[in-house]
Amino acid sequence: MSSKDEPVNLRETLETIRKDALAAIDGAADAESLEKARVRFLGRKGLLSRALSGLRSVPPEERPEAGKVANEVKETLETSIRIRADQLASLADRSEVAPVDLTMPGRRPWRGGVHPVSIVIDEICDIFKELGFTRAAGPEVETDWHNFTALNIPLDHPAADMHDTFYLDEGVLLRTHTSPVQARVMMEHDPPVRILAPGMAFRRDPYDASHAPAFEQVEGLAVDEGIDFIEFRAAIDYFVHRFFGASTRTRFRPSYFPFTEPSAEVDVSCMICEGSGCAVCKRTGWIEIMGSGMVNPAVFEAVGYDPERYTGYAFGMGPARIAMLRYGIPDIRVLYEADVGFLEQFA
Amino acid sequence: MDLSVKWLQSLAPTIEGTAEELAASLSSRAVPVDRVEPVGTGLDDVVVARVLEVRRHPDADRLSLCRVDAGTGEVLDVVCGAPLIDEQGLYPFIPAGGILPGGFRIERRKIRGEISNGMLCSEKELGLGRDSAGIMRLADDHLPGESLPEALGMPDARLEVDLTPNRVDLACHVGVARELAPGGIGDIALPPFGGPEWSPRWKTGRQSASAGHVTVTIEDPERCFRYLAAIVRGVEVGPSPQWLQARLRAAGSQPINNVVDSTNYVLLELNQPLHAFDLARISGREIRVRAARNEAHTTLDGTEHELGPEVSVIADAERPIALAGVMGGADSEVSTETTDLLIECAAFDPRHTRHTALETGLSTEASYRFERGIDESGMETAIQRCVELILATAGGAADEQAIRVGRPVPDPPRISLRPSRVRSVLGLRLSGGQIAALLEPLGFSVEGPRGSTETSGKLTVGVPGWRTDVREEVDLLEEVARRYGYESFPQEDRSFRPSTVPDSPVWRRADRARRFLSASGLLEARSATFASRSRTSGRPARLLKPLSEAEAFLRTDLVPILLGRVEHNWSRGHRDVRLFEIGNVFQAGSGGGEPSGAVLSVVEETRAGVAITGLRAPPHWTGSAGDMEMWDLMGLLEEAADGLGIGDIRPGEPPADSEGLPLGWRPWLGSESLCIFQGDRLVGVAGRVRDEAVDSPVWAAPVYAAEFRLDAVRLAEGRIFRDLPTFPSVSRDLALVLDRKVVAAAVGEAILSAAPATLESVDLFDVYEGEKVEVGQRSLAWRLVFRAPDRTLRDEEVEDAVGSITANLEDRFDARIRSS
């Protein structure tokens, strides 16, 4: 061999060692084979040492350059071995720990929720919104004029027996229905009026399984030219089908409310037994859900609407009772106790 | 109101169908039927039997031995436990082998050594009534061996009708028969009683009239419109015949004696309340209808009353003998000694009857009808029916002359009914003829053009006397709709115009608050509006007639009510409670004038309330999240301030006065208190609930609460988009050591005030007291983020800014920078 070729060979040798060594390090599947690779390439009698022993045959002026290359290779290999050792160590760690038990429950926040009666009220209002209704509000403490007189209920009439009233003062009472909101709205706005009056109503009924002295009501009122009994029935049918389901049937029966005439009680086919008769519907297959009717002209007169020009319909229902039916709640009192165990069921 | 189906069918034989079908028909056209109850079913084995002989049982004082003829040809020995069995009396009997209505089989057996071949039955055992004390004595007009159901006109069925206040005309069998008979009034005939007929000659007077030595005077024609009186002499008061008793029982009325039963029968047949006085007990043979003059009176239920002038009475020459239209008196009651009767058939004024009933606390079948108005045109028929029934059941003879005082029968009201109105209100195109065909069977008279469906004409409708509820055209529209059948209306959808009324801001704010609070992990409560005095503050409004002292006031604030709910949850073992409520609170005060002239003496406001206690998050196996503390409430309020715009949160005790109802925080708010302000207006209070303000078990965690006015919730969004940053930000952390008394907010404000516009945000991220910080001082670490919208900030710029900020802080608070 000519001396001229020596350095070239040394550089090539170093490059070959680098490639082979990196492959061996990468391919080491465990700490043992990695150590073997280290001894083989970087050991005192390893390939790199032996290659460097050839440095003496390199011309002196080229030695620093060759030495630098050799050092770089050495550092590269040492770093690679360290990284690979860490990798193998962490792999080993992982295989020693048991896999995570994902059958364990996750970390949850508290879940909040809206009261079931609010859910029902919102649903009722949402459906009537589709029929152009908006929501109105009014005071819970009312005058007897708004609560009775404006709604065609004379104070000294047997019809007032239907309302066992909480009075606060002469002529001042807790409204017995949300209908006075209708009177207030009509006194402020001209037709067409299509409103819902959700809110609290009060009657002197002591608490029992189906009565509470304070309870929710949703009343509705539509007044315009040309509203007739047929439209009234269609609107109620629309609501019932949207709320209770398309297969639910309705039944309109004559009834009496001073502020509507003709008046109708609306029954829906029992959602529990689908009409075949059960305890919930008292074996009739029907459940009473609202009182309703065409607005009595006397009400229009009281609020200053022309009863010859305008007609309309009104209805009212009890969302607490509907919530009880829908969710199978047997006792109305549980609605108003705010028991966390109860409220969480609707969250 | 209970109705006998047999009775209805005896009035109108055209009423056909099962009791259930009739109930459905009545419900769909007039008034709801709550229940259909069979009467006298399962009685196939029961016969009429005559007790021939009664002996005491030799071994048992309370038993008797009867020899009974049950029509079989042999005499049966029967042991009976009931007292007072009459020899020769007729009784219901089940022979051995027969079955009682409940399914119980009667066997031949020995009772204390004596053979019993069957059982004599009480009303209750037969399911015919409530009387279980004695064996049911049957009237003498039957034969032993006759089937009991046949003898009693059974089986029958009872319809329990839920009368609406307007349809008093349906409180009698004829009224319901008019609705149910296909031909209406044309199908109805009153069946004769088989006794003598009575056609009186009326002695008539506007204010007073006399006959048979009796004088009737209406002193106050406003209290009584008409008063008819008949006199029947020589009656024998005793039990009514079986058919009459059975009728009354089927219609839910208890038989008393033949005279009282006769008045009750006519009441239930024709709706006319009648009263029979013992003529001998009417002092001075004088009947006066007048106001009471502060007199004492005992009604026939045995109650004593002190009668003021609000009360209307029937008086004799000396004293009241009955409450007009409500109840008879004990003194003039018909008894077994009575022989001569005065039968009253009157029309009392609804309003005065109501006052009399209210003043005396009595509500009766009679007052119910008078309060709603009776058919004055039917009074003559009613008293005639009653007298004839008494003659048929109690014997005696009626005076030919009878008394009639008061106004003439008013003409039936005549009401215009426009087919055009039928069209516009009901949506039905009906001709005059079609309308007449709907109304005439109910007794309305209809005049006017019948042929066309032209909507220009009008009909004149005469209202029968029994329809006191029909006064106006709209009442007739209801009759038309009802008779047409609500279920027969065509089904058509209609278009509609939008409402002129905007969706109420109250409900829109409530929606937003409810959504926010439930999304924050809180559960919505709906608790009572009523509260005890101890849970209210300010000037609470008191109910005039509360249900109880614990519910005597209207709530003045939500938090005290929610705290009650928290206590309820504690009592159920729930430690972690997080509730909110949106609702109205009230204060007594003077409100504005109302259109009616009344003044609302109570003012109200809608609020949202919050009460939270216990764990911050549900328990988890990785470790507890810890109990909620002030910072959880603060965080919730800060979120509400951002999300709902309820205002600024400031620490400190709330000021005394604010616009709106006072926020009653004193009963519950502790020293860690916050106020929510919108400008200068106090809109809410919040903080830690004082321990003594709640009744807490030892294991309970501290409670935090908040209450704010719902009108503070922002409706308009008012947000404007900011460009997303295009240049990078530079952040610097600044740890300041300063006096413990300097509040963080002041430091934050000082940082902001000394910073250039490029300071994007300042956040407190660490608070430290302890080693390396002198006592009385603390370290507050802030992260400052700088950013310019138009360029990348240079380091020097930021250093300059931080420099001037720290200089300012050193200057103002004597703060020093803490090296990390």
Ligand SMILES: [Zn+2]
């Ligand atoms: Zn059912």
